[in-house]
Amino acid sequence: MGVGRTGAARPDDVAAQPRLRAGGARQRRAALAHHRRRDAAEPHGDHRLELRRHRDRGDPHPDDARLRGRDAHHALELGHDPVLGAEPERLPGPLVVVPARRPVHRARRNGARARQLRHRRVREPAPAQCGQACPRAAQEGLHADRRDRRRHHGIRRDRDGCRRRRGGEGVSALPSGFLFGAATAAFQIEGAAHEGGRTDSVWDAFCRVPGAVIAGDDGEVACDHYHRYRDDVATMKELGLGAYRFSTAWPRIRPGHGPVNPEGIGFYDRLVDELLGAGIEPWLTLYHWDLPQELEERGGWASRDTAFRFAEYAVDVHAALGDRVTRWTTLNEPWCAAFLGYAAGAHAPGRQEPAAAVAAGHHLLLGHGLVVEALRAADPTLSLGITLNLTVVDPVDAGDPGDLDAVRRIDGQINRFFLDPLLRGEYPADVREDLAAVWAEGLVQEGDLATISTPIDFLGVNYYHGEAVSLQPAAPREALEAPTDRPTSTPFPAADGIFFHSRELPRTAMDWEVQPEGLTRLLTRLHEEYTAPRGTALYVTENGAAYDDEVAPDGSVQDADRVAFLEAHLAAVADAVEAGVDVRGYFYWSLLDNFEWAWGYAKRFGIVRVDYATQERTIKASGRRYAELIESVRSGLAAKR
Template sequence: MKVEKIAFPQRFLWGAATAAFQVEGATGVDGRTDSIWDTFCRIPGAVVGGDNGEPAADHYRRFEQDVRMMADLGLGAYRFSIAWPRVRPDGGAVNQAGLDFYQRLVDTLLEHGIAPWPTLYHWDLPQKLEDAGGWAARDTAFRFADYAATAVEALGDRITTWTTMNEPWCSAFLGYAAGIHAPGRAEPEAAVAAVHHLLLGHGLAAEAIRAANSHTRVGITLNMYPIIPADPAAPGDQDVARRLDGLQQRIFLDPLFRGEYPADVVEDLEPFGFAANVRDGDLGVISAPIDMLGVNYYTEHYVSASPNGASSAASPWVGVDQLSFPRRDFPLTDMGWEVRPDGLTSVLLRLHEQYPRVPLYITENGAAFRDELDSDSAILDVDRTSYIESHLRAAHDAIEAGVDLRGYFCWSLLDNFEWAEGYAKRFGIVHVDYETQVRTPKMSARWFSQVARDNALVAVP
């Protein structure tokens, strides 16, 4: 039997990703104050099982063990987020104890030959800033830049790549429109204001990072999905797909890469006062060149003018997840998401063909499944392994088509607090027993380790 190796480009970066609130725990330790997620978790029914970010995966206390495990797995990079309420509690003065934790983490990563890839904002806005208006308030963008300057001043001599924001779509539309993520507001005017202020915060933070270290690479991470009309011949479905693609993708990509918001999206959002948030000079700040773009991908979305296929118009600000539905001919993850690896190829090709080219990295890709233990207590997560393999093949297809894809970060390194799903969903390639905090690499971790070491997939026809 012929065995074919599917090789990735030289120096392709292999890593795994986490987010501070999902893994760190220690939410009241060393000067950290509440984030919007601490507050949101206290709302009855907001999170499955009433779960919260304590102790999560206890990464704050166990990071040295976790870094050794990453090194054993042969990972070349670790994408983590810095907790704003640790570094500048309540959005105010600098907290040295919080900075010291990230100093230790970065130093330990470098000692083990692992590149640190920090994200400055993975959704944990200090609650005091939310009380002052949150991302719906323009001032929050400037407070974010202050925080970014603090982080890069402390860590920038050891870090070569910074990500400003993770998935601003989720922050704006799930947090301020749908109300199903922190801060739990269902206010369309606030949501569209948040879109612009998140992007402005990115641009201001990028300025601050480059002012502190001109040799540092700066980028942003967006969650991207093909958005496909359920009935391509139905005008209502076509229009919903256009509007949702505008809100999911183009409202972020166009200002970043073209220095303007899409005219059709601005028109759709006119009833909610979107344009009034944009001031002279803002788009120049937002569109300053970036050095890389992170892409988070999990599935495709099929959308209709209504969930039952009727042709009634959808609200122009509604979130994609509220209008998408699975089709029965594809396997589903434990989140109810279709396994659609071809969509990753489509997303990468779209960026390559329609926007100015910058290096791309898959900064999140993975799946929640129910883990199965064999008689030796090994965790045989066959479905997760298959999911990652199929998406790596899709990524390789994009590379073969000319896409400048330079790395892949699996989501997630550890089982963790999965936002509104609490601890009910497991994405980790490493199992975490939340009672004992024992870590157990799953089959997917061992398999992914070999891929990273070989810089290649093995294909058996």
């Protein structure tokens, strides 16, 4: 069953577990001004954030000197952290900004083929210990390694509603103002991992762990976007993108507890200006898994303190870019950061401690809420949201109460663990009961849920595939080829006895099932149960597929499977819109082939191919098709068909 705990962990236990380090022994540091923590020189103290002045649009850029000063009249203050200071039962009041001035400016069940999804390199206990095969569950945003020794097949055949469409067929329900974009993440594309003052993130450290990443790949160079961003923006413009979703690298901007790095924030300052100059709206994500390694050594997301450090960092980014960036996403896929990183150990920081994972999940949400409060106070006109990886979970046998309970448990741990506190202000009672053995006493402090449920303007939805679950054992099968050599555990602390089954659906090169109608069902459920009652808009912020692209002799990439995937999923979004769901945009994952986490550079998701040896970019057939669809919707031609 993977590594588990039989009792609840105390917060101190969670924060004190061994973890990866950038190198050498952990050193004690003197307490910083306005911030003291339990293992620092002073046991108590204030948390204080400062929100720097926005530069005026006309300010010069040389050496980013404008970012070095502080505006003493524009400060954001936090009260005592109840874990680190006095009043242990209370969350500090909302972050208060005192500005000196405003800146200018449905899955097929009948044909299901029983097969357990195997989690990468999880060691199964003997039957006498467990009684059933233990679940090796989905990775990387519900994405499991599901190789079954047969060639994956694409979606070019007319099956399951996945047929090829030309022109604007299938997307006619999308309004002309529908937002189209593409998405990336800092660690996956930037490179320049140790240039310009950037320090180690947890992923830099994780990549150095033997067997953690295929071929020992790392993010040192990646797509070299740090040096080639102007060319990449030009490619976005050629594709007709209306928006670009990217993340800022925390260790590039504010390493650990240190001050803001002007050279680091300056990169994003220039990127934003380049995007705006090309007529592309920047959609900024503050966190896409690259926690500064220094903070991981102090407890990481399992420590409550990290939520406050995240708020400090977010305020700094807003101070530099808030005059031009209006769309802000706090977190990308906190499920992955918490449960793949702290329970499965398949992602950085590589810990296998279920209690730490639950704590990390809560603290990520707390950090989100603190940031929303802070940025809302700084500028009420901002559009603020969060991005979750979500899925549809179906029973193999809808008439089996055990299968229905398996659906409830997996849906609770993937979807409702995050949706309910964000949009209903509470953790689901059944989820808390399921996770009771690893839910630390006192984890949720008074006021936490009010902060977490601070209203947001949009919910970002990352969807790749659905899941079929059952309590019925899967058919015996050959062991799966693991992508890495390092043993990992299950990311689901409460999945005892649950099997993930395979269905006769098309598959990608990752062996993820292709299920476009699941996206329609997911968006409809979210609209009806969560977002519509609160007036929250929906955006599909990630959706994409890896295929084994082949470069033709003329240098072109004719990725027909990805073209069909794109068409089918855009049609699924259009179906939701036609049914009345408030979906306002779609971001394809990804703009570029890139570093695919534990897969390294072995899998390609981009609509633009990257030759990693030369860094040459080539727009694939899928990119050209995406541009056609964008133009068709934007011009109103799709609606006329």
